Amino acid sequence: MDETNEVLRKAPLFEALDEEGAAALRASVSEVRLGRGQTLFSEGDEGDRLYVILSGKVKLTRAAVDGRENLLSVLGPSEMFGELSLFDPRPRTASAIAVTDAVLAGLGHDDLRPFIAQQPQVSLQLLKALANRLRRTNDVMSDLVFTDVPGRVAGQLLDLADRFGKEGEDGLHVHHDLTQEELAQLVGASRETVNKALAEFALRGWLRIEAKAVVLMDVERMRRRAR
Amino acid sequence: MDETNEVLRKAPLFEALDEEGAAALRASVSEVRLGRGQTLFSEGDEGDRLYVILSGKVKLTRAAVDGRENLLSVLGPSEMFGELSLFDPRPRTASAIAVTDAVLAGLGHDDLRPFIAQQPQVSLQLLKALANRLRRTNDVMSDLVFTDVPGRVAGQLLDLADRFGKEGEDGLHVHHDLTQEELAQLVGASRETVNKALAEFALRGWLRIEAKAVVLMDVERMRRRAR
DNA sequence: TCAACAGTGTGACGTATATCGCACCCCGGT
DNA sequence: ACCGGGGTGCGATATACGTCACACTGTTGA
Numbered sequence: 376m377d378e379t380n381e382v383l384r385k386a387p388l389f390e391a392l393d394e395e396g397a398a399a400l401r402a403s404v405s406e407v408r409l410g411r412g413q414t415l416f417s418e419g420d421e422g423d424r425l426y427v428i429l430s431g432k433v434k435l436t437r438a439a440v441d442g443r444e445n446l447l448s449v450l451g452p453s454e455m456f457g458e459l460s461l462f463d464p465r466p467r468t469a470s471a472i473a474v475t476d477a478v479l480a481g482l483g484h485d486d487l488r489p490f491i492a493q494q495p496q497v498s499l500q501l502l503k504a505l506a507n508r509l510r511r512t513n514d515v516m517s518d519l520v521f522t523d524v525p526g527r528v529a530g531q532l533l534d535l536a537d538r539f540g541k542e543g544e545d546g547l548h549v550h551h552d553l554t555q556e557e558l559a560q561l562v563g564a565s566r567e568t569v570n571k572a573l574a575e576f577a578l579r580g581w582l583r584i585e586a587k588a589v590v591l592m593d594v595e596r597m598r599r600r601a602r
Numbered sequence: 603m604d605e606t607n608e609v610l611r612k613a614p615l616f617e618a619l620d621e622e623g624a625a626a627l628r629a630s631v632s633e634v635r636l637g638r639g640q641t642l643f644s645e646g647d648e649g650d651r652l653y654v655i656l657s658g659k660v661k662l663t664r665a666a667v668d669g670r671e672n673l674l675s676v677l678g679p680s681e682m683f684g685e686l687s688l689f690d691p692r693p694r695t696a697s698a699i700a701v702t703d704a705v706l707a708g709l710g711h712d713d714l715r716p717f718i719a720q721q722p723q724v725s726l727q728l729l730k731a732l733a734n735r736l737r738r739t740n741d742v743m744s745d746l747v748f749t750d751v752p753g754r755v756a757g758q759l760l761d762l763a764d765r766f767g768k769e770g771e772d773g774l775h776v777h778h779d780l781t782q783e784e785l786a787q788l789v790g791a792s793r794e795t796v797n798k799a800l801a802e803f804a805l806r807g808w809l810r811i812e813a814k815a816v817v818l819m820d821v822e823r824m825r826r827r828a829r
Numbered sequence: 830t831c832a833a834c835a836g837t838g839t840g841a842c843g844t845a846t847a848t849c850g851c852a853c854c855c856c857g858g859t
Numbered sequence: 860a861c862c863g864g865g866g867t868g869c870g871a872t873a874t875a876c877g878t879c880a881c882a883c884t885g886t887t888g889a
Contacts, residue, residue: 437740439748440829447740459737462729468737491722498725499718502689505732510686510695512739513664513674519746520790521666524876554836563747565877570838586836586885602667751846781866792847797868813855813866 382429383480386453387504391496403486409433409473417470422460423484428452431477432552435469436560446561449474449553451539455504461487474552519563522601525572527562530601532582536591546583546592553587576600609656610707613680614731618723630713636660636700644697649687650711655679658704659779662696663787673788676701676780678766682731688714701779746790749828752799754789757828759809763818773810773819780814803827 383389383404389397409415409431416422418437426433428450435447435456447469450456460467461484490497518527536549553561559569573589576582581597583590591597610616610631616624636642636658643649645664653660655677662674662683674696677683687694688711717724745754763776780788786796800816803809808824810817818824 437744439744443748445744445747447743459733461733462726463733463737468740491726493722495719495722495725498722498729499689501729502725502732505729505736506686506688506690509732509736509739510690512736512743513695516674516739516743516746516790517664517666517672519743520672521670555838556836566837567839567878568876574838584837782868783866793867794848794869795846801868811867 382453383427386427386455387500388427388455388497391500392490392494396490396494400482400486400490403482405481407479407481409477409479411473411476413473415471415473415479416457416467418467420467422457422467423464424481425455425457425461425484425487426471427455427480427482429478429480432474433477433479434472434474434553434557436472437469444560445563446557449535449551449557449561458501458505460484474557524562524564524568525575526601527564528558528569528572529576529597531558531562532589532591533594533597533601536594540591543590546590547594548588548590550588609680610654613654613682614727615654615682615724618727619717619721623717623721627709627713627717631707631709634706634708636704636706638700638703640700642698642700642706643684643694645694647694649684649694650691651708652682652684652688652711652714653698654682654707654709656705656707659701660704660706661699661701661780661784663699664696671787672790673784676762676778676784676788685728685732687711701784751789751791751795752802753828754791755785755796755799756803756824758785758789759816759818760821760824760828763821767818770817773817774821775815775817777815 383401384397389400392400406429407415407426415426415433430452432449432451433456434449437445437447439445448456456471457467464484487497491501518530522530532549532551535551536547539551540547540549542548551558555570555573556566559566562569573582573584576597577584579593579596581591581593581600583592610628611624616627619627633656634642634653642653642660657679659676659678660683661676664672664674666672675683683698684694691711714724718728745757749757759776759778762778763774766778767774767776769775778785782797782800783793786793789796800809800811803824804811806820806823808818808820808827810819
């Protein structure tokens, strides 16, 4: 539970609180452990909990009637999800599935409510988080309209690099933990097209493909290709 | 200024306040009048004001480098926009342009801040509004991925019908005030394709096309076509 | 140790949709 | 009254991408 506190401290929601408040909030946190591929909740479920990722990665997905899937986002440590149901008590509109083994902190609506009422910083922090998410989502939307598949793949890889990238000898290692199928669902394209785009980038020497990871070797060119 | 108060009273942000608070907030409101086609603010501008539409319609647009445009949304009376910059003080990420003559109430960051601190209902209301927007935006994103252009057009018309529709003798009148070009930008498609989709719907007797409006005559079929 | 299977790589083909081209029509301004 | 331009209707052509098909590889686990 020590690393729990460690990561929670960095989560925006807790950062806003004084030591006392943070301790009180932590007390009502429940820990959840998920194995790779395990579902935390599904579209349509009732839900009144918000989660902060302590370790691992989680994907948020939506399914069409015919079974096709679409990834809304992939989240990593210290990131938050499931807040929508707190302010808008309707069934979940996406499923949450662990991409890797993961540990989460779960926080109920009722536990959080008093903090919203008494500590304006908390609501402000939540508002910031939502505003940010909305901006990002709008960006993704514009990309879907304006940019072709290779461009979206490049953009998505750069985004993943920002969040999960580690600088190395031979380039920027992005261990995204996604299959190409999942990457395809994330950019709204078919697995095959994404595969071909990746192959093309590799051929040009812009990146190297590894298992569930890529190594970016020419970030500048990737950036130009994305827009 | 009487109708101003009338519409403001209905706006979610004000609904949450007691009479006293609402009066105080209204006092710091500034009124803005826009002519059709006039720009309120542009992508990249600094901005620390939020707007509530009192009358008329406003579109939020983003432009690609090559000049193509994409409509994020079209908003009508009592709807709010520009809040993102309040919690996340970065330049505006979209332009706001009047689709019809319009009157807006503008509210500065600094005017609103004390209310967020002291009246938790206000932040709660804002959180609800943002959560709702996020859900809608995610819906639109899924549509872009899953649904073909005619489907998206049908869906968008139904959405506009919900917000601007008026039941009439001969069907549900949706006076959206958009050119087909704008409608196309709203669903992320070309003007021509949207035109053909509309023509197809009209041919089947599902709707009638009027100047900057449509009359939905078979909502059920439209709804089935959308998903 | 091998079977089974999930994930990946790549070509052939079909199709939705963008792009281009043009004709028409309505409406507002001179 | 008429001209001009923005908005619309619609066919011909080009193309990016999805779908299908199959072969290859690596990993898991019996």
